[in-house]
Amino acid sequence: MFTRQLHNADTSKVAKIPDPRSPNYRMGDYGYGKQGVRVFQLKKDGPIHSVTEFKVNSHMRLRTHKEYYEADNTDIIGSDVQENTIYVHAQRHGLRTPEEFALTLTQYFIETYEQVEESNLIVEELAWDRFGEQEHQGYYKGKQHNHAFMRNSNGTHGCEVVRTRQGSPLLIGTFYGLRVVKTARAPFTGYVKGDMFSEGDMDDRILCTDINARWQYSKVVDIDFKTHWLKVRDLILQSFAGDPEKGVIITSVQYAAYVAERAVLEAMPEICSISISLPNYKHFPFDFSRFPPIEPKANVIIANPADTPMGLGYAQLDRLEK
Numbered sequence: 001m002f003t004r005q006l007h008n009a010d011t012s013k014v015a016k017i018p019d020p021r022s023p024n025y026r027m028g029d030y031g032y033g034k035q036g037v038r039v040f041q042l043k044k045d046g047p048i049h050s051v052t053e054f055k056v057n058s059h060m061r062l063r064t065h066k067e068y069y070e071a072d073n074t075d076i077i078g079s080d081v082q083e084n085t086i087y088v089h090a091q092r093h094g095l096r097t098p099e100e101f102a103l104t105l106t107q108y109f110i111e112t113y114e115q116v117e118e119s120n121l122i123v124e125e126l127a128w129d130r131f132g133e134q135e136h137q138g139y140y141k142g143k144q145h146n147h148a149f150m151r152n153s154n155g156t157h158g159c160e161v162v163r164t165r166q167g168s169p170l171l172i173g174t175f176y177g178l179r180v181v182k183t184a185r186a187p188f189t190g191y192v193k194g195d196m197f198s199e200g201d202m203d204d205r206i207l208c209t210d211i212n213a214r215w216q217y218s219k220v221v222d223i224d225f226k227t228h229w230l231k232v233r234d235l236i237l238q239s240f241a242g243d244p245e246k247g248v249i250i251t252s253v254q255y256a257a258y259v260a261e262r263a264v265l266e267a268m269p270e271i272c273s274i275s276i277s278l279p280n281y282k283h284f285p286f287d288f289s290r291f292p293p294i295e296p297k298a299n300v301i302i303a304n305p306a307d308t309p310m311g312l313g314y315a316q317l318d319r320l321e322k
């Protein structure tokens, strides 16, 4: 999260071949590819259809750096080739989980093109729910539509895979963009204020955030990725909200990130590291003092949710090797 040093940074990404014509410089992170390739799969089982949609970013790092140093494109696997391969791969293997798609496609790129040193895939599912699947009332309640779907916005299931020629691929699971709010058991007190504070201590507040989590698997085989993703999601949500009646005290977004990470590492030995970032979308009670007196309703709070500026708390928790 946030800027890290650029100069002589991340030696794992440094170009292996120095530029013979420019000995004073060294190339750091590099690569190229295609962003935002949308692939939609419709499966027809007679009248019952099902749909799956992925958004894919494909990047590569080539063994040589001719395209940079020598203006020679002969090693480049065009980004349009990468894009078309995504569609061909979908046709051949089908869309199941982002993880399976990314693992098999990175393997294909590495095996097919000997100049590819590293293949990176980022895959996000743009999930669709069948009409009726989530309906708790109305016409579609209890009726599963054969061929009509609505976008599911319950948080995005995704992954990132980095595959090189040596060793097993790096697999990161991702869960982005689920907005959650809790309206009790969320104090924020005791922090440094000096004479610059505006809020003061809050014994309780409306705590609203988006869950953004990335985690690294220590193995990539024998994992049912859908089930594991749902389990991570559930553990994060449980640690934020707690028992349905009693809830759980969350003292800051920083603490929320940490307790969620601990819950995941404790329950899921196949995950070796997790990073969570949580914005804090303030919901200040609206200030009615300028307006003619209104009889306040003791049990109603009118607030003004603000997306920006927003606070942000984040942390990464790694499992220590034993």
Ligand SMILES: O=c1[nH]c(=O)c2[nH]c(=O)[nH]c2[nH]1
Residues within 6 Å of the ligand: 188, 199, 251, 252, 253, 254, 280, 311, 313
């Ligand atoms: O959860 C929070 N963490 C903070 O660091 C912070 N700072 C602040 O003003 N409000 C909050 N809330």
